[in-house]
Amino acid sequence: MSAVNSPSLIEPGLDPRWVADIVTRALDEDLGPTPGRDVTTQATVPPSGTGTAHLVARADGVVAGLVVVEEVTRQVAERFGLAPVTVTFTAQDGDAVTRGRVLAALTGPVQVLLTAERTLLNLASRASGVATATRAWARELDGTGAQVLDTRKTTPGLRALEKYAVRSGGGTNKRMGLYDVAMVKDNHVVAAGSVSGAIEAVRAMFPDVLIQVEADTTDQALEALDAGADFLLLDNMPTPVLAETVRLVREREGAPGGPAKIELEATGNLTLDRAREVAGTGVDYLSVGALTHSAPILDLALDLIG
Numbered sequence: 001m002s003a004v005n006s007p008s009l010i011e012p013g014l015d016p017r018w019v020a021d022i023v024t025r026a027l028d029e030d031l032g033p034t035p036g037r038d039v040t041t042q043a044t045v046p047p048s049g050t051g052t053a054h055l056v057a058r059a060d061g062v063v064a065g066l067v068v069v070e071e072v073t074r075q076v077a078e079r080f081g082l083a084p085v086t087v088t089f090t091a092q093d094g095d096a097v098t099r100g101r102v103l104a105a106l107t108g109p110v111q112v113l114l115t116a117e118r119t120l121l122n123l124a125s126r127a128s129g130v131a132t133a134t135r136a137w138a139r140e141l142d143g144t145g146a147q148v149l150d151t152r153k154t155t156p157g158l159r160a161l162e163k164y165a166v167r168s169g170g171g172t173n174k175r176m177g178l179y180d181v182a183m184v185k186d187n188h189v190v191a192a193g194s195v196s197g198a199i200e201a202v203r204a205m206f207p208d209v210l211i212q213v214e215a216d217t218t219d220q221a222l223e224a225l226d227a228g229a230d231f232l233l234l235d236n237m238p239t240p241v242l243a244e245t246v247r248l249v250r251e252r253e254g255a256p257g258g259p260a261k262i263e264l265e266a267t268g269n270l271t272l273d274r275a276r277e278v279a280g281t282g283v284d285y286l287s288v289g290a291l292t293h294s295a296p297i298l299d300l301a302l303d304l305i306g
Contacts, residue, residue: 007066065127128298134169236268
């Protein structure tokens with residue numbers, strides 16, 4: 001069992017402050033307010049007892065979220081005034097693993113190991129499930145020039161972890177929230193009176209943000225392009241319509257007065273068996289909400305071995 005230096009080589013990584021905060025809230029949920037208690041473990045295991053546990057994959061998949069393991073054990077030890085746990089990683093986020101693979105060895109107070117178990121498994125299993133789902137899409141799109149993209153359909157409170165897991169699986173983050181990219185949808189068009197009106201309003205109030213416009217038809221896409229959209233979200237278009245829309249948009253790239261490059265994102269009713277077909281239309285991205293809202297966890301376990 002060879003060690004690795006870091007559980008994460010995925011850039012950009014998770015903000016340590018965010019990790020500390022989400023772990024605190026998860027432990028409060030499990031143990032009660034700080035310092036909390038684990039009534040079973042504290043009644044059956046002496047504080048002086050030490051041991052080693054292995055974090056193990058119980059299914060094939062892609063691991064992510066190992067970066068939370070040390071923070072969970074650190075906070076549990078601190079809450080109970082116990083010695084810290086030493087964690088030796090034998091895998092890193094983004095690794096493809098097989099069932100039975102040991103991902104890390106944790107050595108320290110058994111009270112800490114058992115109390116931390118569920119919280120670290122919940123977070124790492126969830127992230128690993130997202131990474132595993134994403135890797136399937138990334139593998140399917142390999143060589144097409146298109147990338148799989150996530151959405152805002154994330155678990156409340158876990159967006160940073162789930163989007164990190166998408167990166168771990170080989171996917172791409174483009175829009176982290178409502179604050180960093182403007183997404184003009186049909187309701188915004190109704191409210192503003194027109195696509196151009198919506199774009200002008202965003203440019204006037206938030207000149208620093210990129211503007212994406214959702215289009216259901218080729219005419220809507222071209223209207224948004226004429227109005228100055230930076231990139232287009234092509235929603236629920238049949239493949240022939242999508243291909244024609246991409247062709248017409250690409251014709252305008254580089255033309256006098258036209259955009260140098262328009263990024264195109266296909267979304268809606270996307271399935272893995274259609275991935276290459278959709279990518280073949282020439283879009284830059286396929287955005288798939290299921291990466292985060294429907295991915296099953298990857299089964300991980302923490303086994304006390306002595």
